Amino acid sequence: MHEFSIAISIIDAVEFEAKKVDANTITNLTLDIGTMSGIEFYALDTAMEMAIKNTILDKTKIIxxxxxxxxxxxxxSHNFEIFHITDACPKCNGFFHEIIRGKELKIKSIVVE
Ligand SMILES: [Zn+2]
Incomplete structure (x- = not known):
């Protein structure tokens, strides 16, 4: 399961950051995930729920x-919201475009106690 390994790497990154500031509890974790990142939101939720057990993120509110x-x-040069990689430009029906946003998977913020 692809999302499970993503969950593990998120937890690893958070634990690494927490260690740097000597934090024992993480109250909030905010993630930015693009709709074109290839991640299934539901699958990641489920994977995170399983993966955080007995880690520093066990009681964390994850947003x-x-x-x-x-x-x-x-x-x-028209900018438009894209839902599928084969979507055409709504203005000129062109099929050539570049994704300028929405491929990210990043930790936006960590709140420690
Ligand atoms: Zn166009």
């Missing part, structure tokens, strides 16, 4: 910000 993907049309 996931869903970042809607945006693409820029190569032909007409």
């Amino acid at each position: 996931v910000n869903k970042v809607q993907a945006t693409a820029k049309c190569i032909d007409c």
Whole structure:
């Protein structure tokens, strides 16, 4: 399960940061996850729930910000929300675009106690 290994690497990164500041409890963790990141939100939720057991994140409130993907049309430079990689530009129907937002998976903030 792809999402499970992602959950583990998120926990590893948080534990590493917590150690740096000598924190024992993480109250809040905020993640930014793009809709084009290839991650199933539901699967990640489930994986996180399992993976955080007995870790520093066991009691943490985890907030996931869903970042809607945006693409820029190569032909007409129009920016539009994209839901599938094969979506055409709504303005000129062009199929060539670059994803400018929505591929990210990052830890936005960690609140420690
Ligand atoms: Zn276009």
